Amino acid sequence: MSRARTARRIAAGAAYGGGGLGLVGAAAVGLVVAEMQFAKRTVGTGLPDPPRADGLYGSEFGGPELSPGPLRFGVLGDSTAAGLGVRRARQTPGALLASGLAAVAERPVELRNVALSGAMSDDLDRQTGLLLDGDAPPPDVCVIMIGANDVTRRMPPTQSVRLLTAAVRRLRLAGSEVVVGTCPDLGTIEPVYQPLRWLARRVSRQLAAAQTIGVLALGARTVSIGDLMGTEFAANPREMFGPDSYHPSAEGYATAAMAILPTLCAALGVWPESDRLDVSRNEDMLPLAKAASAAAGQAGTEVTGARGAWALLKYRRRRRVPGEDLTHQSGQTGRTEQTAGAAPDGGPAAPEDGAADAPRATGVTSQGQ
Numbered sequence: 001m002s003r004a005r006t007a008r009r010i011a012a013g014a015a016y017g018g019g020g021l022g023l024v025g026a027a028a029v030g031l032v033v034a035e036m037q038f039a040k041r042t043v044g045t046g047l048p049d050p051p052r053a054d055g056l057y058g059s060e061f062g063g064p065e066l067s068p069g070p071l072r073f074g075v076l077g078d079s080t081a082a083g084l085g086v087r088r089a090r091q092t093p094g095a096l097l098a099s100g101l102a103a104v105a106e107r108p109v110e111l112r113n114v115a116l117s118g119a120m121s122d123d124l125d126r127q128t129g130l131l132l133d134g135d136a137p138p139p140d141v142c143v144i145m146i147g148a149n150d151v152t153r154r155m156p157p158t159q160s161v162r163l164l165t166a167a168v169r170r171l172r173l174a175g176s177e178v179v180v181g182t183c184p185d186l187g188t189i190e191p192v193y194q195p196l197r198w199l200a201r202r203v204s205r206q207l208a209a210a211q212t213i214g215v216l217a218l219g220a221r222t223v224s225i226g227d228l229m230g231t232e233f234a235a236n237p238r239e240m241f242g243p244d245s246y247h248p249s250a251e252g253y254a255t256a257a258m259a260i261l262p263t264l265c266a267a268l269g270v271w272p273e274s275d276r277l278d279v280s281r282n283e284d285m286l287p288l289a290k291a292a293s294a295a296a297g298q299a300g301t302e303v304t305g306a307r308g309a310w311a312l313l314k315y316r317r318r319r320r321v322p323g324e325d326l327t328h329q330s331g332q333t334g335r336t337e338q339t340a341g342a343a344p345d346g347g348p349a350a351p352e353d354g355a356a357d358a359p360r361a362t363g364v365t366s367q368g369q
Contacts, residue, residue, distance in 0.1 A: 096253065
């Protein structure tokens with residue numbers, strides 16, 4: 001069965017209450033999970049809690065007292081969203097995205113990260129409540145990164161998608177734009193060997209595709225993380241993975257965050273490109289299931305709803321924002337990317353809770369995509 005058909009069945013099961021649908025055979029899933037658990041024991045954990053990065057970014061664009069005030073940005077998900085494995089707040093995905101958004105929008109960004117290391121999709125309801133239940137206005141935009149723990153702990157994929165869509169629906173009803181970084185490629189973890197590495201990749205990508213199908217109907221957008229962590233991370237594991245060989249390094253988080261940044265900005269209408277089809281970059285309008293499946297296999301691919309059962313597959317050009325450039329070769333497509341390290345003088349105000357070293361604005365330029 002094709003990945004598109006499998007993803008469509010998972011999403012349908014999530015929507016209509018099915019719970020017994022598997023991604024691959026039960027025995028194969030069991031082998032993948034056992035190998036993942038062995039990998040975790042092999043590499044160990046022992047990592048300190050991720051640094052807190054909540055606070056104001058891009059204060060050079062105006063203080064909180066100025067109208068219209070800062071953009072409110074929420075981050076939800078698991079250890080990848082929290083930034084487990086890095087030592088500095090500025091290295092977390094939330095901080096990278098907040099500073100990049102501030103630079104592109106030329107407006108301060110107030111970050112609140114409620115992601116929890118070890119979280120599965122069943123924790124999203126609690127995390128959503130933290131962002132919505134209270135006197136503060138809801139976030140203008142949220143990023144959700146979830147799915148890896150659902151696979152390793154054997155949550156039924158239909159349940160995983162159902163819980164994700166419930167959280168997205170709640171955020172959308174509150175008025176928030178939502179971007180979902182879909183399930184990462186678990187076939188990149190070094191202690192997982194073939195043929196289980198192939199099975200882990202298959203499971204991950206099928207869940208990622210099903211997540212896309214589930215949330216697009218609610219007006220959310222998705223960005224594929226899987227192949228980014230499959231190709232680039234596999235090509236440069238010593239650089240992209242942290243000390244536990246399981247979670248990304250600072251460079252790995254930056255790579256993933258910069259794949260999400262264009263879509264995050266586009267969701268708020270501040271990215272300097274339209275949502276129209278650009279055939280020069282091989283963008284396409286495809287049936288939703290086929291678009292979701294294609295995106296799961298190619299890093300940084302955005303899927304956004306278009307009309308009816310069709311979706312737009314976009315490959316946004318990642319544009320550099322002002323700052324220092326660090327040029328490196330991308331292992332995914334052979335293109336050269338330039339990562340901007342810091343924005344003009346000043347940078348964001350020092351956030352509270354230990355995030356005083358939060359970065360200036362960050363972005364990526366890619367050629368030929």
